[in-house]
Amino acid sequence: MMKMKKSTKIILSVLILIAAVAALWFLDANKNQYSYAISILQRSAIYAIAAVAMNMLTGFTGLFSLGQAGFMAIGAYTVAILTIPVEMRANVYYINGIADFLANLSLPFWAALILGGVLAAMVGFFVGIPVLRLKSDYLAIATLGFSEIIRAIIAAPQLDRITNGSYGLKSIPAFGSIFEVFFIAGICILLMILVINSSYGRAFKAIKEDETAAQAMGINLFKHKSMSFIISCFFTGIAGGLLAVFMRSIDSKTFQIVLTYDVLLIVVLGGLGSITGSVIGAFLMTAGREWLRFFDNPLVIGGFQVPLFRTGFRMVIFSLILMAVVLYYRKGLFGDKEFTWDRMYNYFIRLRDRIRRKTPGREDKGNV
Amino acid sequence: MSDQVLSLEDITMQFGGVVAVNNLSLEVNKGEIVALIGPNGAGKTTAFNVITGVYAPTNGKVSFQDKPIISNFPQGKMKKLYSGENNGKYTELIRKTPDVITKLGVARTFQNIRLFKNLTVFDNVLIAKHMNIKSNVFSATLRLNHKEEQTMRKESMELLEILGLAHLKDEISSSLPYGQQRKLEIARALATKPSLLLLDEPAAGMNPHETHDLTAFIRMLKDDFHLTVLMIEHHMNLVMEISDRIYVLDFGKLIASGTPADIQSNQRVIDAYLGVADDE
């Protein structure tokens, strides 16, 4: 594979970054016009964090965990509880009132967000102790179980004064600026990339490839599985915190198992083992869901009402597409490969060669 | 400190009612090349798995460099099923896990190659360097451990060069020809800087020419890396030429031990395994 000059790659990366920032600036300036697009992009970024975190656990370390919703809930509730303005709290907790120690406890957004991640990571540590030594199928169900247990705890009437039980939390303050989400997402994903490409990340990959061999090479299975799990939970918690701010109001129903399935399907769509895939998958999935709204509305062609087009059809189409990916394009969009400038360069070179060969009169390499 | 690198005392391994290894005792001294031979199913790989901590033996003790690393005795359900002797001789329960045992200096290869299939040749060796990493995950992530990473990479590259695999470093390991894969497994094991190397059928699938090269190769490894070697093998040429001593297993039991000359003339071994020699 031919490689581009390092300086070229750096220039290209910087250019893309500038273009992205410029695009965001433009959108910010025209906030009202583009609010729909902005919200889709923000939601995609949040799901991208969750997807990369899940990919790190499932695609890179081989641990099939279905607990994302629960850990997102931890992050979300932490941020919500600590950032709802103090004056609004009595209003939000209107049935039972807020617990005394929380009434005036408030943290700036970024602190609450990190705290949410840390709490999710701590819960992840304790959950991991019993659960990580289970076989993959059992690990899936056990983590799913924990996710539901966490949700039940959040919704429990006994904790009404902390979590507001089934009434949910609202009046969560919105993002300060449009850049916040993307900046945070960028940092989170960058950190996860750094972990995966470090020696520890290699150990994770070894565990996925062959646990027995990894152990024989001196890798302590539990320690590294736990590490991967905790890191993944941390970033999943952060994604949850961001989701809370994005949605402005949450309740325990926000964090049902379906949320985990959504993230899983993004990871599958993008490719298990490809971070690029998860990020792009998140955008495709979120945007795709909106484009597919086309299918939800009655369609009339030349006076004929096309059957099938009504509410709910889009989700059916969406599910079918996902099934098609799972069955026939198992590797997803990117398989386990990442986007690199070198790959793209080679792709264009091969494309150019193919075009050259097909054009008569050019580079005639004999009669092939 | 004695010369003894590895010792097995009365190791018995039972799976339910099936006795895979029956009261095996052996020892390996520093700098020796010892071979463990026997017909298929004799329990040799099981013995390896006990030594490396993959299985806990039903009874017995394993010591590495005079310190016990595995010690077990029949408990619970096993008490009834246990058909061996030495009851009560081993009272400690020591069960070091495979990664700890590797860190102590015991490395192994596998009978059915267990490379990290989807990773490159280089990464396979590099991963084996991880176990001695001093930086924690935070400094590794933030790339504060640049020096350490460079050292690991340098050492891995050197190993690949010694084993003649350097030119393949970016190839996916499962795409290598069989013989190269076996070499890569050995390279990976060496990357853990062992003092005892357990080779499980290193010559499997090799033709006589390759086997001959392997003989010199193993000797070279032993000398250059200051290793002691315990080897399971079926290729008798290799075994007889290179081993200092040989242990023979049949149906899990030790039936003979001694130098190659002793074994070749031992009737029990011949009956069980070698068959009648041509000139006899």
Place this chain on the structure above:
Amino acid sequence: MDFAVFLQHCLTGISLGGAYALIAVGYTMVYGILRLINFAHGDIFMMAGYFMVFASASMPWYIATPIVLIATVILGVLIERTAYKPLRNAPRMSIMISAIGVSYLLQNLATYLFTALPRGYPTLTALKKIFQIGPLSASLVTFITPVLTLALVYVLILLINHSKIGMAMRAVSKDFETAQLMGIKINRVISFTFAIGSLLAAIGSILYFTDRMTVFPFSGALPGLKCFVAAVLGGIGSIPGAMVGGFILGLGETALVAMGYSTFSDAFTFILLIVMLIFRPTGIFGEKVTDKV
């Protein structure tokens, strides 16, 4: 609480447990053969509920019921053929993801076809008749369920142990590849397993929804998962185990609701699962298997 009330709760618990047991058996059979947690099983159960809603609208119950049973079996086998068979040689994670995908699809399909609003489940008047036995009074269906469950499981066990196809199923669950080599028609065995599982799920759904009275697209998700837990409790792969697990779960849940902790009844199931997986992962009736290295 006096004894009569306690007995009443026990009856409710066993009845719920019976429905759970039937579904759990379906899970355990599929897992035994394919090592697959069929996440879609709960949604098949839900679709059976909807089938009954529509069948009853235009047909008397004695025609509607067999139609529902047959339709559910067809659905189950169809899912196996289209979503699981192509992945038989793929890594385990892929087929589990496929099951999740099918579950997702079924839920969205139900929402699309039948809207998300709960639909009233037809009252089969015969089943809803209230009977009185001693101090206990409940609808006929509540009394029938445990009996029917025991009978069906008994017949199933007879089938597994004394019929040719049963032996084939046992062989496949012990060693997939060797069974194939021995000439067992794998596809048929697997389809048959799914058919039985779906049939039991359909019967379970009739018993379950008759008491609940409404069906909505997500009514299968949580019961489905809980029934998988029941199967694990009893020892995954063991049919009597799954039945016992189902009853334990039904009783436990009812007890919690009776004691006022209804919000925790779902969490209870999962706590039970975790405890089980930590202390006795093979379940009540399971067997330990060592992996060869």
